[in-house]
Structure formats: structure tokens, C-alpha cells
Amino acid sequence: MFEGFFDFETGEPRRPGAGIPRLRVGDERLWGFECWWRVDPERTGLTEADREDVESSKRLLRGLLRDARRGARAIR
Numbered sequence: 001m002f003e004g005f006f007d008f009e010t011g012e013p014r015r016p017g018a019g020i021p022r023l024r025v026g027d028e029r030l031w032g033f034e035c036w037w038r039v040d041p042e043r044t045g046l047t048e049a050d051r052e053d054v055e056s057s058k059r060l061l062r063g064l065l066r067d068a069r070r071g072a073r074a075i076r
Helices: 048-075
Strands: 002-006 020-025 028-031
Touching: 028 048
Parallel strands: none
Antiparallel strands: 002 020, 020 028
8 A cells, every 4th residue: 555755764744756656565564666566375464584575675765765865965
């Protein structure tokens, strides 16, 4: 389910274009730029490897967003 747009660091709601889109799939939240799909006929949900990949992607995304904000400040 699409939940809306949010500030990635604080989780506060934002307007489209000023925040990152977020989806809710069961108890999990998927942030922004990345969305994975795989067939799950046994309905087992995320594997431990999937969870590790998601957490790794979230750390990478946080770093990219932080670097982008720092770069925007340097340009001003």
C-alpha cells in the first residue's frame, strides 16, 4: 500500500516532490527509489538474506541523501 511521501531522516509527512515515497508491505516499509519483487508461493515472506539486503540498501540510501544535502549546501 502506498503510504505517501515522507522525510527520510525524521519520517514526517511531506508533499510530493519534497519527500521520498514509501510503501507498506505487511509490517515492512519500503522507502523510495528501490522496490524489489520476487515470487513467494509458499508465503514465507522475507528471508534473512532479504532483510540484510534491505538494511544495507537503506544505509546506502541514507548516505546518498546526506551527501546530496551536503553538496547542495556547498553550492549555495
